[in-house]
Amino acid sequence: MDSSPPLTAVIIDISKSRSHADRAALQREIETAFGRVNSEVPALQPIAPTVSDEFQAVYADLALTLRATLLARLVLPEGIECRFGIGRGDVVIVGSGVVGAVQDGSAWWTARKAIDEARQHQYSKLGFVRTWYNAESPEDALVNAYLLARDQIVGGMNPRARRLLLGQLLGSTQAQLALDEGISQSAVSQNLSRSGANAIVAGAALIAKDAR
Structure with missing residues (x-):
């Protein structure tokens, strides 16, 4: 290699x-x-x-x-x-x-x-x-500062919150996630906001954009 x-x-x-x-x-x-x-x-x-x-x-x-x-x-x-x-x-x-x-x-x-x-x-x-x-x-300090925040947010999530975050990162819509979880789209939106998933998704998007 x-x-x-x-x-x-x-x-x-x-x-x-x-x-x-x-x-x-x-x-x-x-x-x-x-x-x-x-x-x-x-x-x-x-x-x-x-x-x-x-x-x-x-x-x-x-x-x-x-x-x-x-x-x-x-x-x-x-x-x-x-x-x-x-x-x-x-x-x-x-x-x-x-x-x-x-x-x-x-x-x-x-x-x-x-x-x-x-x-x-x-x-x-x-x-x-x-x-x-x-x-x-x-760059070690900058990357680890991001990882510290990411790990704490993900570590505080319950299983459903993790599934919803995963779905968002893989491109699923809130409507699709609501159907998969058997809950309303409003409940999905509230969960993503409350759990910190929206911050993780936004951070991932910024990293991907900067890499292009």
Whole structure:
């Protein structure tokens, strides 16, 4: 894989995976959920399982990565949480292994640092943190400020609010969402406003617009 321009690597792990009674069923559910993300967001390396409770992916730019990690959190089965470490830099192939090419590079080093930081924050007063960014650059603070707000809003949502946010991000109308949920369109509108979903949708639109 070409190391220039810089790429964005993502490391994902399942939070508290050992506490689930049927680990194999959990893995299947998460792989199915992440398959939805892979169908929506173009990736140089789609989200795929690696070892134990870890998944990895590579994207061409940060905007795609932010969208993918947001969708990934929203498609997870109810009660399941994952952490996301995002790094930026070069991705290089250094050999071959049992499951394919062995990759290395600064994108992976910083992604590993980022997921370690996300894990540390999760067990602090910032317990809502699920996503962290590390590119060892001045933009880190700006990206993480956005992620802090995003994680707190999404973390405070109930399952219906998450479904409605996901639907909006994927282009569903409020009328369609109302039909899917068996509620009125007015109730959908109120939920989107009350839950903070409108802010998340607006932020995602700004990021996508800036990336074009």
